[in-house]
Amino acid sequence: MRTISGDEARALIESQLGTHGHGVFTVLAQYRRDDAVAAWHETIRAVEEFINLPRFGIADVRLRAWLCAIRLDGAFVSDPGPTWLAVRQALAPHLEPSVIARFTRIMLYAGAMGVAFAAHGQDARSATITLDTIGGAVDYFQSRRRHFVSLLYTMPHACSGSLVLQPYDALTVLLPQVEHSCIAITGFHHKLALLEALPDFSLEVDGIGAMASHDFETLDDHFLEPERASIHVMAELRGDQFTMPAMEPVDGRKIFSTAELRNGVKLIGAIYEAFGLKDSDFSAMGVLVVAFARYSRDDYYVEIEKDKFRSMLRAQNELDPAELETLLVNIPSDYATNTNAYQPFLDLGDRVVSNVNLLSRFLYSFKNVHLGSRRRFQIHAGFIFEDMVKRDLERMGFTVTNIKRINRKEFDVVATYDGVIFNIQCKNNWIDLSKIEAERKLFVRYNRSLTNYYSRALKKERGREHLLKQELGMDKVVHYVVSRFPVIGADAAVINYNQIERLRPAGRVGA
Structure with a gap:
């Protein structure tokens, strides 16, 4: 063990960033672009449902508590059948079969990956890898969801090979890469910022890794981005100052839907109307998001032919179509750049693809930008x-x-x-x-x-x-x-x- 600082620490950090960035690119480069995007897109949907189902997807508090307490340890992995069946039966009255199938699939993967991590010296019951219960796995996936989305953004840039990434293999293939490289890339960028901001910053280095003298956490509880005044805080602390808009019915048997997206557009506008949000470019963007949702598949995926997409941008009169396309469509680039990407669409050549979560995430970010200057x-x-x-x-x-x-x-x-x-x-x-x-x-x-x-x-x-x-x-x-x-x-x-x-x-x- 030795302590390094200054230029020596910088050289080590930059070397590690290069190594991990190359590692992500090398893994993705093996796969065909369209297959990889489709497989990982489906995986992200399943993971997002896995996160939200025990938290918000069912009203029965006791059922949620029971779910979160289910163990995903070695005994479960050895004989998952009874638990798998019990979960399916418990959820059947509340959710549609496809949602249950995705939930139980992620449950099986989480147990298997927890055992695999432990076998390679990463404890599934540690502070960072909590895959020993469903509740712990929910926290684990929530802490990695930004990395999952960043990988999705990176695929059109990196995927150029001939291998087909199958949906049932995607998590097994890419989750170790998230653990090994994606988290490291974010962490090393933070370390560079700490190095440049703090004169006494140093690294304790041994043959395994580097421990920083200081740390920097950028996210709030539940791994959310900090905001001046989030929609949840506005509802909690200023709920008496706005009128809830009329919402359209939402299918309670689904976790996500286009109806929920449209309701979100209404809700954001209503909560922040007092600050003129409805009079700004947000209104035009909200109309566009609702229009995009008409092209949804399975009430989740959004896929639009490029020519049709551009004609939709030209049809509105508030925003410049070229600037709008830059806001909406991710420019293929490396993983580190994509850790901060908010464009809802991926460019797949003749078409653009998105989903209701990415559209909602973008609109929320767009709202923050427009309110922030007021x-x-x-x-x-x-x-x-x-x-x-x-x-x-x-x-x-x-x-x-x-x-x-x-x-x-x-x-x-x-x-x-x-x-x-x-x-x-x-x-x-x-x-x-x-x-x-x-x-x-x-x-x-x-x-x-x-x-x-x-x-x-x-x-x-x-x-x-x-x-x-x-x-x-x-x-x-x-x-x-x-x-x-x-x-x-x-x-x-x-x-x-x-x-x-x-x-x-x-x-x-x-x-």
Whole structure:
């Protein structure tokens, strides 16, 4: 074991990025493009259903709990029949047969892959590979779903061989590649950003791997991208401020459908209507997404001939068709680039293909871009973020005060615990996390400007802490900045929201 830093660490990281990027390309290059896209597309559908079914797909809470507790260990792999049959029988009254078939197929794969990983020294019950129960497998696949989609985007660029990737083989072939290379590529890009942002960054290196002195987590709970004010938070904390639109019926026996996509377009518009979203390009894009959904197959896949697709783009009058095609159709490129891709369509030459999930994901991202530049929304989202922090503090046992202003000095969130005042500045400054891979130097520069700004904010708060002491009659004040979007920094008083649990008082667990 030895410690490396600076140029030596950079050289190692860049070498590993090259190796893993080449590894992904080499594996994909064996397969025929169209077969690989179709097989992996089907696999992603099954995995997405596997994730969502125990969480949202059935209303029976006891059935969901029973499902999540089912073991997928060696005993299951040796004799899966009884469990497989029990699951099919339990789900039959609730879901259509094709959904159940895909769910049980992923269940079998998860058990087999967990045993295989363990046989190769990767414990299926470790912190990162949790394939020993259905509930654990749901968490596992949810943590890898972005990598799965990135592989799909990469296939038109990389797949040029003659082998046929069969749907029933796709997960077995590509999941080890996700574990070995895809996760590593994302991690090494983060390490490069840490290296450039932190003077004391180093790597502990041995013959097996490299352990970083610092880490950086970009995602929220359930591996979701951070947002200024997500649709779920708006519904929870501002549900009384918008009117739910009339929704069309959804087939409860399916997990995903075009009806659900159309309802999503309505819901996004209604929730953010107060900020003028319906008056923007979002309306035109929403109409287009609904039009694309008319070309769905099996209420999920969307496939449109290229000429027809372009005529649809030309038929609308709000957006430039060429710019629109760039927004909607992924340009074939390498895996690292595709980790931040949001275009809903893949270009397969004479046609473009997508699915209801990719269309919904794109529209949600498109909404964030258009709202992000609106000052009114920025201000409103700031207040929502303060309420999110207050909610979380109360869950952790803090007493949140009503203090907003003392002697014309404003405070974001002031809470107390065990005789100590917690003065928390809530910062909802947007950071484009895609720049970590795409334009790292720009990301590091903006990250540095934010951490400097947060440092000045803390200094300002410390200079007026006497106001809080006088108001609350307590002698001790601690100051924090909680950043909605994660930043890289060395100041322990700056806490990324996805690590807000660091504020939890010692000795308190749960809430």
